[in-house]
Structures are given as structure tokens and as C-alpha cells.
Amino acid sequence: MSGTTPTAKTRLKRLHQRGAHDRATIDAILDAGLIAHVGFVFEGYPVVTPTLCWREGDHVYWHGSSASRMLRAAEGAEVCLTVTHLDALVCARSAFHHSANYRSVMLFGTAAKVAEAAQAAHLRAFVEGLYPGRWEALRPITAQELKATTTLMMPIDEASAKLRTGGPVDDAEDMDVPVWAGVLPLLTRAGAPEADATARAAGHAAPVLAARLERFFDRRASDRAR
Amino acid sequence: MSGTTPTAKTRLKRLHQRGAHDRATIDAILDAGLIAHVGFVFEGYPVVTPTLCWREGDHVYWHGSSASRMLRAAEGAEVCLTVTHLDALVCARSAFHHSANYRSVMLFGTAAKVAEAAQAAHLRAFVEGLYPGRWEALRPITAQELKATTTLMMPIDEASAKLRTGGPVDDAEDMDVPVWAGVLPLLTRAGAPEADATARAAGHAAPVLAARLERFFDRRASDRAR
Numbered sequence: 001m002s003g004t005t006p007t008a009k010t011r012l013k014r015l016h017q018r019g020a021h022d023r024a025t026i027d028a029i030l031d032a033g034l035i036a037h038v039g040f041v042f043e044g045y046p047v048v049t050p051t052l053c054w055r056e057g058d059h060v061y062w063h064g065s066s067a068s069r070m071l072r073a074a075e076g077a078e079v080c081l082t083v084t085h086l087d088a089l090v091c092a093r094s095a096f097h098h099s100a101n102y103r104s105v106m107l108f109g110t111a112a113k114v115a116e117a118a119q120a121a122h123l124r125a126f127v128e129g130l131y132p133g134r135w136e137a138l139r140p141i142t143a144q145e146l147k148a149t150t151t152l153m154m155p156i157d158e159a160s161a162k163l164r165t166g167g168p169v170d171d172a173e174d175m176d177v178p179v180w181a182g183v184l185p186l187l188t189r190a191g192a193p194e195a196d197a198t199a200r201a202a203g204h205a206a207p208v209l210a211a212r213l214e215r216f217f218d219r220r221a222s223d224r225a226r
Numbered sequence: 227m228s229g230t231t232p233t234a235k236t237r238l239k240r241l242h243q244r245g246a247h248d249r250a251t252i253d254a255i256l257d258a259g260l261i262a263h264v265g266f267v268f269e270g271y272p273v274v275t276p277t278l279c280w281r282e283g284d285h286v287y288w289h290g291s292s293a294s295r296m297l298r299a300a301e302g303a304e305v306c307l308t309v310t311h312l313d314a315l316v317c318a319r320s321a322f323h324h325s326a327n328y329r330s331v332m333l334f335g336t337a338a339k340v341a342e343a344a345q346a347a348h349l350r351a352f353v354e355g356l357y358p359g360r361w362e363a364l365r366p367i368t369a370q371e372l373k374a375t376t377t378l379m380m381p382i383d384e385a386s387a388k389l390r391t392g393g394p395v396d397d398a399e400d401m402d403v404p405v406w407a408g409v410l411p412l413l414t415r416a417g418a419p420e421a422d423a424t425a426r427a428a429g430h431a432a433p434v435l436a437a438r439l440e441r442f443f444d445r446r447a448s449d450r451a452r
Contacts, residue, residue, distance in 0.1 A: 045304050086261050187417045189413050
């Protein structure tokens with residue numbers, strides 16, 4: 001299986017059984033995510049900004065307004081991009097052994113700006129990744145809009161995944177404590193689509209979009225059982 | 227209404243209508259969150275770690291193993307703690323006006339270690355905040371377990387909230403583009419509790435815990451409509 005090579009930043013120091021460096025695990029966690037938290041050093045202090053993100057091959061992308069101070073600050077900077085799924089709360093017989101099931105990926109690297117000429121293709125990949133067929137149904141993006149948008153990217157290179165699955169791991173002498181123990185799963189689902197009040201066109205229908213999101217969350221839910 | 231005072235770090239530079247500094251808004255977003263992403267500078271590079279977190283009054287807390295390299299590195303360090311809820315995807319008539327509804331809080335400050343003698347009370351507040359009545363049903367926490375646990379805290383002082391609600395904001399000339407436009411809500415819910423296979427005791431029952439989580443997510447869902 002192809003993998004990333006652990007570095008001083010990504011080598012897992014504790015609980016090795018929870019860690020992974022293989023690309024299949026890393027990619028599945030990234031692909032199950034809609035948002036990332038991007039950290040960088042800004043004027044000497046750490047900043048963590050949430051953003052929608054998407055993966056294409058060996059890179060992760062995020063975007064925003066070209067006027068965004070935070071996006072401009074991240075460009076060319078060392079960043080840590082983290083994607084996390086909280087899958088369940090784990091209830092044990094002692095407070096100490098309570099835990100959470102989760103999947104997370106941390107990427108380290110330098111954020112680079114996508115060239116303006118290449119931006120449309122990446123924004124298309126983002127939209128199509130969520131809603132296949134939608135890009136062509138939209139009013140085409142303009143040169144001015146591309147100018148007003150900054151897309152950043154970083155390689156999936158220095159990366160580590162960390163995950164926990166399964167039930168509580170209690171001390172043997174606690175097994176008869178009269179308290180419920182087990183897993184409380186957390187599920188993210190798409191709710192009923194809310195059409196824009198001023199909508200004059202049906203077109204690419206809401207149920208299609210919602211069904212697509214449901215499949216996204218289905219896959220995400222099944223991933224965690226692996 | 228009480229509020230935090232904007233500083234150079236927390237003053238919102240763009241889209242002021244999306245920003246807030248009042249404690250009621252900030253606290254509601256923190257309280258609707260189970261996890262935070264904590265960023266700090268470690269050996270010169272930024273690190274963003276996901277962690278469960280909770281609020282008590284004017285402070286936010288998170289905890290982990292005393293052996294955790296990352297927790298030890300955050301102690302005494304300047305951190306940025308960010309809590310984000312992705313509430314919906316917003317579909318517009320143009321790619322450019324697609325957006326997301328979200329609520330997020332960024333806290334800036336120094337992470338301090340909770341004294342060992344005070345730890346149990348805070349861990350109790352965390353457990354009771356999620357599952358009222360559970361702490362007393364558990365096997366009591368031991369001195370050794372408290373030693374093995376590090377709890378960090380930071381004040382809610384330099385803080386800003388940012389949120390987006392509502393439908394797409396399209397250009398007037400795009401209103402007849404034949405594509406569906408509106409909001410696709412994302413909902414987090416508790417799934418069916420999964421009892422530990424070795425469970426010998428019912429005690430504080432699973433449905434109570436699940437119902438409590440459901441109320442938590444109900445409140446979180448209703449918050450976004452405010």
C-alpha cells in the first residue's frame with residue numbers, strides 16, 4: 001500500500017495502534033470531510049481558521065475571498081491542516097476510561113496559491129465532487145469572480161492519521177460497576193432541502209442534491225466501521 | 227449585553243455582519259460544540275490538534291493524557307482554540323455565490339494547566355454537562371488517574387464569533403438561471419446506543435444517555451435559527 005513517510009512532525013509517539021500513515025486511510029478521512037481547520041502563525045501567534053476543503057489526487061485545496069486577511073496570511077506559510085470526524089462518545093465504567101471514537105488527519109506543509117488560470121478547474125472539481133453535474137448547470141464563472149477568489153493548496157506528504165474505534169476498555173475490576181457502558185454514535189445527515197424563497201427555476205432538483213449528500217454521509221458512516 | 231473587547235487579533239476585518247463579540251453568542255457556539263481544534267506553535271511550526279472541550283463560566287477546558295506530547299507542548303503556550311459548526315451548504319445560481327452556513331468561535335490566549343487538586347471537579351463538570359447524574363454512578367476517579375490526566379484551560383477573553391445564516395445571495399441577473407437554489411441543512415444526531423458486549427449492568431440506562439445527547443443536538447439545531 002502506498003504511504004507517506006513519517007517525519008519528526010508526523011511520527012506517532014503514543015498509542016501507535018491508533019495511528020496510520022498509509023494513503024488509503026488518510027485519503028478516506030480527507031474525503032469524508034467537508035471542513036478542515038487550518039493553522040498557521042500570523043504576526044507571531046497561532047491562528048486556526050475553519051474552511052471548506054477538498055482533495056484532488058495528492059493535494060488538498062481550500063479557497064475564499066482574495067480580500068481575506070487570513071487566506072492571504074496562509075499563502076506561502078507553513079500550515080497544519082487538520083480534518084476531524086467525531087464518530088461516537090464512548091461511555092466506560094470509570095470517568096477515566098471514557099473516550100471518543102474519531103478519525104482525524106493532520107497535514108503539514110506549505111500552502112501555495114493556485115494560479116489564476118488553473119483556478120476554475122479546481123473550483124469545478126470541488127462543486128462536482130459534492131454535486132455531480134451541477135457545474136454545467138450554473139451560470140459560468142467570470143474572470144472577475146476568479147480574480148476575487150483565492151485558492152490555496154498543499155501536498156499530502158507529511159501526513160498522519162489517528163483514529164479510535166470500538167467500545168470502552170475498562171479495568172477488569174470495574175466490570176461489575178452498575179452503570180451502562182457502550183458507544184453512543186454520532187451521525188451527520190442531510191436535512192430536508194430548503195428552496196430559496198425567490199427560486200424561479202427547478203432545474204437540477206433539490207432531491208438530487210440532498211440524495212447526493214446522503215450518499216456522502218452514508219459512505220462516511222460506513223468508513224468508520226472499517 | 228456583556229461582551230469581549232475586540233483586539234487586533236479578534237477585530238473582524240471583513241463581512242462585519244457575520245461577526246460578533248458578545249458573550250451570549252460566543253457561549254452558545256462553544257456550548258453547542260463537543261470538539262475544538264487547538265492550534266499552537268511547536269518547535270517553530272504550527273500544530274492543530276482536535277480535542278473534546280467544555281466551557282465552565284469564563285473558561286474553556288480540554289484534557290488528555292499527561293504523557294501526550296501535544297498537550298504538554300500547549301501548556302503555557304499561546305494558543306488559538308476554534309470551535310466550528312457546519313450548519314448547511316448553500317447552493318446558489320453561480321459557483322461564486324455558493325456558500326456555507328456555519329457558526330464558529332476563535333479564542334486567543336495562553337493555555338494554563340489546571341492544578342491537580344482542582345482537576346476532579348472540572349472533569350466532573352465535563353461528564354455531568356454531557357450526562358447529568360452519571361458522575362456519581364461511576365467508579366470514583368483515583369489519585370493515580372488524576373496524575374495521569376492533564377487538564378488545560380484558557381479564558382474566554384480575546385474571542386470572536388463568526389456566523390452565516392440564510393439562503394443564497396445571488397446576483398440579480400442570475401435569478402432565472404434554471405438551477406435549484408437553496409439551503410441543504412446538515413444535522414448531527416445521536417444514533418442508537420450500542421451496549422458494550424461485556425456489559426453486566428444496566429444501571430444508568432443507555433436511553434437516558436442517548437436522549438440527553440438528542441437534547442444537546444436539538445438545542446444546537448435550534449441555535450442556528452436564531
